[in-house]
Amino acid sequence: MHIPDGYLGPLTFAALYIVMIPIWLYAGHWVQKSLRSRQVPYLALAAAFSFVIMMFNVPVPGGSSGHAVGSALVAIILGPWTAVVTTSVALLIQCILFGDGGVTAFGANCFNMGVVIPFLAYYSYKLISGRSAIASNIRIAAAAIAGYVGLTVAAVVAGFEMGIQPILEHTPAGVPLYMPYGLNVTVPAMLIEHAVFFSWVELIITGLAFAYIARNNPEIIFDYRSRNDKKTNAGQVAVPA
């Protein structure tokens, strides 16, 4: 999902940079206001985790490949605004050092993987888990499904950004200047690849890691105390699994 340089025209990549500026600023503000100093090492770990998990390319029939992103997990544990920061850091290093994701498309990639995934995933998780106990099976399933939903929707958004290029940017004769394939190709391609393959990887890692953290140290989950089950004496492993 790392859109390279050349696939988005200036209209699209500039617009997405502009969209990202207030989001980055507010994310910094949120982290400053809400995160506790003992969560700082977890934030650092989360950024490194995002980077590494994206290196696990999954082959798909037809010669393509793709990967999970890890942003859903970070959003659920440290908050979606924290995930904006950690995913943007990982994408920045990938772009600058390794040429994965374009410099011009950095805003777009941060939007797709660092905003769409975390917020979609976090609110899906909230919606599905409701008032269930922190380490309950329903909440673990909610986290896993949230990972699947987040990555799949983000893939469709990336497909949409690429697919509108032939409409937005073409020569007077109508020849595409950037991504040559239209929405009718890009959206289904991105949707199917992710829904059938890569989003399952996101589902598994999000579910597994959430289950481990929720069962062993729910205290580090950013909105844990504000939740209903604080009456179970926060932090105790007495929560039924």
Add this chain to the structure above:
Amino acid sequence: MDRTFKVLLIALVVLVVVVPIGLIATGTAYGEWGPDELQQAIGYVPDGLQHLSDLWTPLLPDYDFPGGHDTLPTQAPGYYTSAIIGGLLCAGVGYLVARAIVRRTD
């Protein structure tokens, strides 16, 4: 360092150890083709794409050392190096940014 953090850190180190698994997939991700691949697929390279595609020259393109390695064993050293450097840099930048802005000590 609490126990959960240690376990998660060890899990991350294990991921780095097995990172060459990610090299098994040799295909290009959708929409991330090089100009040469597009040329093959549609018979031309869009003008704007051609201009922008070589805008940036990264240090370790495609998570590999220079030299065009095309087998897993020859790609693995570069891939390992990339995972370690990239992981450490992300953790470092993330840590410094968070350290600089986080105020709450409760």
